[in-house]
Amino acid sequence: MKLGDGVEQAIHSVTMLAVLPADGLLSAAALAEFHGVSTSYLLKHLQALSRAGIVDTVPGPKGGYRLAKPADEITLLDIVLAVEGPEPAFRCKEIRQRGPNPLPKERFNAPCQINAAMLRAERLYRNELRKVTVADLNTSVMQTDDGSIEKRGCAFLGEHMRLLPS
Amino acid sequence: MKLGDGVEQAIHSVTMLAVLPADGLLSAAALAEFHGVSTSYLLKHLQALSRAGIVDTVPGPKGGYRLAKPADEITLLDIVLAVEGPEPAFRCKEIRQRGPNPLPKERFNAPCQINAAMLRAERLYRNELRKVTVADLNTSVMQTDDGSIEKRGCAFLGEHMRLLPS
DNA sequence: GTTAGGCTACTCGGATAGCCACTGTCCGAGTAAAGTGGG
DNA sequence: CCCACTTTACTCGGACAGTGGCTATCCGAGTAGCCTAAC
Numbered sequence: 263m264k265l266g267d268g269v270e271q272a273i274h275s276v277t278m279l280a281v282l283p284a285d286g287l288l289s290a291a292a293l294a295e296f297h298g299v300s301t302s303y304l305l306k307h308l309q310a311l312s313r314a315g316i317v318d319t320v321p322g323p324k325g326g327y328r329l330a331k332p333a334d335e336i337t338l339l340d341i342v343l344a345v346e347g348p349e350p351a352f353r354c355k356e357i358r359q360r361g362p363n364p365l366p367k368e369r370f371n372a373p374c375q376i377n378a379a380m381l382r383a384e385r386l387y388r389n390e391l392r393k394v395t396v397a398d399l400n401t402s403v404m405q406t407d408d409g410s411i412e413k414r415g416c417a418f419l420g421e422h423m424r425l426l427p428s
Numbered sequence: 429m430k431l432g433d434g435v436e437q438a439i440h441s442v443t444m445l446a447v448l449p450a451d452g453l454l455s456a457a458a459l460a461e462f463h464g465v466s467t468s469y470l471l472k473h474l475q476a477l478s479r480a481g482i483v484d485t486v487p488g489p490k491g492g493y494r495l496a497k498p499a500d501e502i503t504l505l506d507i508v509l510a511v512e513g514p515e516p517a518f519r520c521k522e523i524r525q526r527g528p529n530p531l532p533k534e535r536f537n538a539p540c541q542i543n544a545a546m547l548r549a550e551r552l553y554r555n556e557l558r559k560v561t562v563a564d565l566n567t568s569v570m571q572t573d574d575g576s577i578e579k580r581g582c583a584f585l586g587e588h589m590r591l592l593p594s
Numbered sequence: 595g596t597t598a599g600g601c602t603a604c605t606c607g608g609a610t611a612g613c614c615a616c617t618g619t620c621c622g623a624g625t626a627a628a629g630t631g632g633g
Numbered sequence: 634c635c636c637a638c639t640t641t642a643c644t645c646g647g648a649c650a651g652t653g654g655c656t657a658t659c660c661g662a663g664t665a666g667c668c669t670a671a672c
Contacts, residue, residue, distance in 0.1 A: 263508070265518050277542070283556065298528075352431050353433075355436055357431065357437065357463045358577075360465075362584075363580060363584075365580060367484060372569075376504075379565070380504070383552075383556035386556050387553040390548060391545070403538075403541055417529075
């Protein structure tokens with residue numbers, strides 16, 4: 263029961279991209295520098311976000327990443343699934359069917375109650391993550407910020423942000 | 429986001445122990461044979477359950493494992509935490525404080541909203557697992573079983589169950 | 595026959611290798627921009 | 634002066650090593666039962 267560190271980096275990156283203007287871009291190097299993480303490693307997760315349709319990529323010099331859809335349509339679940347994969351945390355190996363005297367499969371038509379309970383819990387987990395959008399996160403931060411965080415972000419954007427080469 | 433295979437083995441083992449009479453015992457070898465898994469590996473997780481106070485151990489020949497408390501007081505969460513460890517799946521590395529121009533820590537008195545959301549979701553996950561007791565699992569299985577599963581279990585117990593050497 | 599002692603065999607417990615996924619990194623394909631030469 | 638071509642440099646994309654934790658295993662500590670032998 264452990265989520266990779268890439269999840270946190272991906273969420274922070276998307277949150278950062280969400281405060282850009284509509285035609286703003288940020289390179290992977292800029293995102294990595296701002297968060298103090300490895301550029302090459304962050305690229306790996308940004309590619310996952312790209313494959314999942316969460317961010318768009320602009321190739322070439324002055325290229326970079328930007329959101330592929332509005333920030334209020336991107337949920338935490340989308341990001342987590344894109345980075346960690348869609349498979350549930352609990353994989354039922356159906357060990358109830360194994361052992362010395364395995365019963366025929368027909369006897370196990372009823373689903374494994376253990377698996378059902380674990381998946382039910384995970385469904386609640388995912389539903390909660392589905393409720394939180396990237397836009398929600400940013401508004402929450404804005405409300406508790408005294409201005410310092412926003413100021414730092416704006417300074418960084420002024421130095422590293424690019425515009426979409428329409 | 430992946431739970432180890434040991435979790436499933438541990439849950440099935442506890443479920444099996446729950447159907448024993450009050451003075452019944454099962455050795456790790458018997459539990460492993462019934463579920464078709466490695467004995468040595470299952471031992472590792474049974475020890476974790478023992479440390480967590482979920483099962484009691486009876487040493488010596490004719491020894492084995494039995495529940496340390498009633499089946500309706502053992503939840504799935506207890507077992508999962510005993511095997512996987514109590515730490516949450518999402519560990520906030522506070523990367524918002526890192527980067528080229530780290531702000532002083534006083535500016536970040538407000539908790540990280542991302543961390544808060546992830547932990548809130550995991551709290552729901554754990555609460556759901558806390559609602560399901562081992563007794564619940566067994567009653568559910570009984571209701572959907574046509575008798576085959578119970579029969580196989582009783583046959584196995586008749587051959588491998590031991591009694592507490594009072 | 596009874597009983598004390600020792601022995602055996604079986605159990606759990608912790609310490610020890612092996613393997614896979616996550617972590618971290620590198621080089622190649624592609625492209626927009628800048629430089630350059632000709633018209 | 635303007636334009637088209639070449640070169641360049643920078644970006645993302647996928648393929649390549651390194652490491653921590655889960656998987657699987659082994660041997661040692663401890664104990665109940667059994668056997669033996671003396672009383």
